[in-house]
Amino acid sequence: GDSVTQMEGPVTLSEEACLTINCTYTATGYPSLFWYVQYPGEGLQLLLKATKADDKGSNKGFEATYRKETTSFHLEKGSVQVSDSAVYFCALKGGADGLTFGKGTHLIIQP
Amino acid sequence: ETGVTQTPRHLVMGMTNKKSLKCEQHLGHNAMYWYKQSAKKPLELMFVYSLEERVENNSVPSRFSPECPNSSHLFLHLHTLQPEDSALYLCASSPLLAGGGEQYFGPGTRLTVT
Numbered sequence: 001g002d003s004v005t006q007m008e009g010p011v012t013l014s015e016e017a018c019l020t021i022n023c024t025y026t027a028t029g030y031p032s033l034f035w036y037v038q039y040p041g042e043g044l045q046l047l048l049k050a051t052k053a054d055d056k057g058s059n060k061g062f063e064a065t066y067r068k069e070t071t072s073f074h075l076e077k078g079s080v081q082v083s084d085s086a087v088y089f090c091a092l093k094g095g096a097d098g099l100t101f102g103k104g105t106h107l108i109i110q111p
Numbered sequence: 112e113t114g115v116t117q118t119p120r121h122l123v124m125g126m127t128n129k130k131s132l133k134c135e136q137h138l139g140h141n142a143m144y145w146y147k148q149s150a151k152k153p154l155e156l157m158f159v160y161s162l163e164e165r166v167e168n169n170s171v172p173s174r175f176s177p178e179c180p181n182s183s184h185l186f187l188h189l190h191t192l193q194p195e196d197s198a199l200y201l202c203a204s205s206p207l208l209a210g211g212g213e214q215y216f217g218p219g220t221r222l223t224v225t
Contacts, residue, residue, distance in 0.1 A: 004153070032212045043115070043201055043216035044154075089154070093212030097167050098144050098156035098203075 002027045006090045006102035013080055014110050021075040021105045023064075023090035031092040033057075033066055033073040034099065038087045047075075047088070085109045113137055115217035117202050123223045126192055132220045134185040134202030140215070142208040143185040145177060148199040148219070160185060161208040192224045 006023045013019060025031065032051045036044040048057030053068035062077045073090060090102040115136045124130050136143065145157040159167035160179040174196075176188040185202055199221050203214040 034212070036216075041218070043117075043218045044203075045216070046213055049213060097208070098146070098159050099154075099212065099214060100156075101154040103151065103153045 002031070002092060002094045002100040004090050004092055004100055004102035006088075007105055008103055010106040010108050012108045012110065015082055016079045017109075019075070019077040019080045019084075019107070021088055021090075021107070023073045023075065023102060025071050025073065025090070025092050027071075027092055027094045027100075029094060030068075031094045033064070034091040034093070035062070035064055035073070035075050036089040036091060036101075038089065038104070040086075044089060080107075080109050082109045082111055115202060115204055115215050117200075117217035117220050119220060120218065121221045121223075123225060124189070124192065125225055126194075128192075129188070129190040131189065132187040132200055132202075132222075134187075134217055136183055136185075136202075136204040136215070136217075138204055138206075138215060140204040140206050141182055142205045143179060143182075144203040144205075144214065145185065145187055146201040146203065148201055154201070158187075159208070166208065189222075192222075194224050197222055197224045 003026045034049045035047040037047045048059040050057040050066035056065045064075045087104045089104045091099040118133045142161045147155045157171045158177040163179045178186040199219045201219045202217045205214045
């Protein structure tokens with residue numbers, strides 16, 4: 001079946017540091033790929049998505065590129081802020097059902 | 112209200128109680144979902160409804176019983192739960208079941224079973 005693997009963390013960085021959170025997936029066919037973010041006490045919010053190979057999703061300074069050859073969708077940001085502290089989830093949608101999520105990566109940004 | 116709302120936000124119940132979680136979406140979507148979020152585990156898809164018809168039940172124990180009376184409302188009825196059922200229960204909706212897959216989540220109900 002479909003699966004998503006991502007680094008669990010916690011990942012601790014200083015403000016203005018570069019961020020990469022790795023995500024790889026296993027799926028049949030050509031899934032859509034997503035990054036969701038969950039702030040403390042809240043539900044998940046869609047951060048960005050990509051629906052086909054080589055697409056780049058971007059939002060709020062975050063980017064991720066759909067790499068079919070490496071089955072990856074790594075999340076990157078050039079300069080993180082304290083307000084980016086949250087849990088980040090990589091997810092995919094293969095068929096006509098719900099999303100398949102990774103375990104989430106807890107990101108802590110220190111001033 | 113906008114987006115997806117869930118009530119209650121927190122619930123503590125004993126193993127012999129019966130309670131219900133409520134989800135309402137104000138987005139005009141046709142598909143709704145229940146997920147379970149436990150510590151150190153990926154989100155688990157529990158139930159999927161499309162146009163008020165259940166289309167997926169991921170081997171969820173019968174002590175969880177979903178209900179979708181219309182496309183805007185989704186309930187999760189709980190009875191004789193176990194302590195391991197303590198978790199954050201998230202509701203989500205999407206425009207269609209198929210398609211791009213973007214889902215909109217509520218804030219969740221934090222359930223504690225004592």
